[in-house]
Amino acid sequence: MPERMVVIGADAGGMSAASEARRRRSPDDLEIVAFERGNFTSYSACGIPYWIGGLVDEVDELIVRKPATFRDDFRIGVHLHHEVTGLDLDRREVVVRDLSDGGRERRERFDILVYAAGAVPVRPDWARTDAGGVFGVQTLDDGAALRAWLDRDPAPRQAVVIGGGYIGVEMAEAMIQRGLAVTLIEQGSEPMSTVDPDMGAMVRDAMVRLGIDVRTGVEVGELLTRDGRVRAVGTSIGEFPADVVVLGLGVRPNTALAAAAGLPIGPTGGIQIDLRAKVVGTDRIWAAGDCVETIHRVTGRPVNVPLGTHANKQGRVAGINIGGGYARFPGVIGTAVTKVCDLEVGRTGALEPEAAAVGYDFITVIVESTNRAGYFPGSESMHVKLIAERHTGTLLGAQIVGRSDAAKRIDALAVALWNQMTVEEMAGLDLGYAPPYSPVWDPVLIAARRAADKLRSMDC
């Protein structure tokens, strides 16, 4: 009689865990069943803005693997339209509601549980998603609903995007590409709140050049409707008419079931897991993805970073361990890249306020250079910002804004930061140089050298 593993949530975290466990344990040894309340499994939520904007044609392209693939190739059962509504740790059972069968509930036993319920969108009181024309963009279902609304006749003409994080910025661009007039409303001082305001200001300029009406320092108070449809967004500086409103307000860990069952929830609202992705204080209960919290290696603080790349890695770690191997998830450093209008944006490590909040004393430098040798065709400008600890020179954070070949340069900085390199050490790094790819001093090296010079001149 095989053991039975139940997975709550059939997306990146859960299905990575399932696949890795299966590679190590055969169906005779371990039965694996996943329950997913939605219509899809293992899809790219990050691709939704490009599907809305028309860069990606078909929703199928965003789906990495379908239930049939898991069934046939991995012998993993995936049940869509099945919502897990209860978790009984003592009896080791979950309560599952079959949404395609009138909501009939049944109990399913497990020996091993993987909790990978993902995240739920942040919805302030004013966010009336019941009103026509108001959409989130968290799931493919959200995306499908928004696309249907945009295809109406007459088509909506004025969009308001609320929230200037990377999803909001990407959605503003997608709406412009679809021919709508777009206003972006953000609470903070600049859009792209994932970078410091000095870098965010460059993003604002690019958005404005594209025709987006960017409003920052603005609080949303209410959504105004007529006949059940949104007609305007009421804010601290007045009303903005809207035929369609997109909410890009971020997400929070989906942990209601876990909390009710007594699983430990950390200060970020995420489930607490150990290095091997096992839920703290439990036996054979694992968690992965947007619903967990992990450690930020620069600040040392717990963080919840809802990104598919972490979900996949945490799922892999859980699956290896479930399968009898050894793997650990080493935490994150906040790396992210975004394409916004004609700019590429990358970041890693701590922003200035994040570094300051935990007590770091640091210096910053911003350098401008180019993606290629200055004489090489297609050479374009790029800004690199570094944040380094004053006393030691250790890299704490990096941000890049440029036109091309910029965003992924953050990876070299991320690996340097991961290894706690100093900016002086970094200035000696052996990075790739050829005229089509970089000036003889890569922008990353120029920034490191400048930071090292600054620290030298301060004699610290």
Add this chain to the structure above:
Amino acid sequence: MPERMVVIGADAGGMSAASEARRRRSPDDLEIVAFERGNFTSYSACGIPYWIGGLVDEVDELIVRKPATFRDDFRIGVHLHHEVTGLDLDRREVVVRDLSDGGRERRERFDILVYAAGAVPVRPDWARTDAGGVFGVQTLDDGAALRAWLDRDPAPRQAVVIGGGYIGVEMAEAMIQRGLAVTLIEQGSEPMSTVDPDMGAMVRDAMVRLGIDVRTGVEVGELLTRDGRVRAVGTSIGEFPADVVVLGLGVRPNTALAAAAGLPIGPTGGIQIDLRAKVVGTDRIWAAGDCVETIHRVTGRPVNVPLGTHANKQGRVAGINIGGGYARFPGVIGTAVTKVCDLEVGRTGALEPEAAAVGYDFITVIVESTNRAGYFPGSESMHVKLIAERHTGTLLGAQIVGRSDAAKRIDALAVALWNQMTVEEMAGLDLGYAPPYSPVWDPVLIAARRAADKLRSMDC
């Protein structure tokens, strides 16, 4: 009375040292004079193939700084057409021949010497550069002569490039772009000898697709001439007709003067310097650039890697130390990137034979992935090869061949290798993910994960 610093060779290494020293010591304290036998200073030799191929229009674009800039902005004297022909360490003098003044010689004293004489091209006995139509591509003067030859009327139609390293491959492409028929002759089993043959085979395919006649495993025996002009290349498999022959046979350190003066020359033929770029066993004599040898951090062996990026860094280190600061050059790991036809090629660390030669026991993996999310427009194939120590999993080398956004991914691998990360640690790295820039598992991470899986399955 200021001290006097003499620089032999006014290119990357020498002028970086001069500029950094000047930043720390004023003209009242340190006079700086550089002697350069050529027509140019501080130029991008790596840009020559693109100038020949027509991607770069004017030779001036390749010149980073001119003597007037050094004079006016840095108060550094640069004397072009001045060849240093003697070095007298006891009297602390150099003998300088003014090539623009009939070769008149004079002696110049120094307190501090920077030896940055660069490299000289490898010229086997058969390499008759006195024959018309036979060219190297090491200097701007070489490039100008080749361009003039290509512009003759009637224009040459058949080119033979000898040597399949990155310069040879770039020159073959440049000649195709100029409309010539091109044969590339290489001794080894594949072109692009800077990567392992399994990766080099992909480069061969790309070259053949572009119409280049690639001949490998071929020894050149002689250049055949008629009326003082080259007419064919004689090889181990017969004659190849040629109106123009380009020699891409590499370079060796230009150390004749240094050796004659008794400066220490290492096993690679390069000058031996210490961590701070001071010539071993000397006082106040420094060296930088293509003429020195340094340590390869993976093999632990001395190497001579003639690349502008190292020359600049070594020069910076020398200049900081000359200026009274402290800096050291940490060695190299063999990182290089090249654009060849429609491919991008990157490498870092040791190739398989290099790793084997020093006794490493290792495994290799090659994975194929894409530069962007599979569904994102412009998604293209990329191969990543990793070499990892079997017992520890430590990364020893990496190679990438892909169509776009491939080459500079080597930087993240280079920084990981620099920090002696294991492939399992690397699989947990927090790299940038967004659909326009990578699949949810970046190709770099996929390769690391695959290597970690392979090591796990070998139970070592």
